[in-house]
Amino acid sequence: MAKQNRRVGYGLPVVLAIAVHVVALLLTMLRLPDSEPTPSSSSVVQATLVSDVTATDQAQYAQEARARAAQRQAEEAAQQAAEQQAQEAAQQAAEQQAQEEAQQQAAQRQAAAEQAQAESERRQQAAQQAAAERAEAEEQQKAAEAARQAEREKQQAEAEAEKQRQVEQAKKQAEAEAEKKRQAEEAKKKAEAEAEKKRQAEEAKKQAEAEAEKKRQAEEAKKKAEAEAEKKRQAEEAKKKAEAEAEKKRQAAEAKKKAAAEAAAKEAAAKALSDSIANEQERIANAEQSNQASNSFINLVKRAVEDRWHLPANVDNGLVAQVRVRLGPSGELLAASITRSSGNPSFDRSATQAVEAAAPFRELQQLDAGLQRRFRDFNLKFTPGDIQ
16 A cells, blocks of 8 residues: 655644744743833932941842842843743744644644643743742842831931930030030129229229319319418508508608799799899890890799709710790790600600799790790700700
């Protein structure tokens, strides 16, 4: 019996290819839990306060993290290798089965489908179990890490709180010490200010007492000086009064004496002048010379003025004063004025006073009318030696 050629179709390879893709898809689905992003350390860091972990703890944590990462990478590599081996084995089995059992397409397809489904379910269960175990392990690890982190944060918070409390306590103690020191300084300054104020008050009091004493002494000295000045003034006034009284008495005596002398001299002069004029008239009548008569009258006037001239003391012998004499018809003095001053007011005044004292010149009436007119206005020159 001839061997029947087996017709090889494309149905089995297609089924195998589909099965391989299904298996690959299932494996990819089974690995999805591994691809879920793990919580980044940033969320933990953001929730963590300033760490007080030492360098040794950090190194230990880093080593544990590296070990976990290496373990995770090893598991992923083993899983990938197992998946690759499974894929390769499935592919080889599919190819071998396709070559050897091509004639049993329907049965083999069904068996392959059932086997693939069973394998898929097994793999899926294994993957789910592994994923659950990994998830549980990661959850436990996360829980442990979170617990450790919470404990560290708690300890750090407690340490920070204790440190803050100590700082606050030290700050309060320092503030209390500073306040105590400030109060002590203020008390010291206040005491010093009080002492200074008291000292200044004492000094002011002493100064005021000294000023009062000085003022009292000044008042006493002033009163004493005023008393001395008043006493001296009274003495001066008494002396001046006595001198004035004496001067008044002396002047009165001199005036009385002068008046008596003048009266006597005037009377004598008048008598002498009358006698002289009578004699002179007789001589003139006998000699009939008018010039002699006029000279006699002038000489009589000069002698009368000389008798009443009181020459001032300590005058220069070279002084010369000229007095103009104007007489009335009866010989009374109308005016006696200086026509040439000597330069010495006392000397000039004594000359005019002498003329005034010697007037009136009644002998003028005894002259002839022509001579009277001639001798009613004439000049007298005064020198310390004589009168011209």
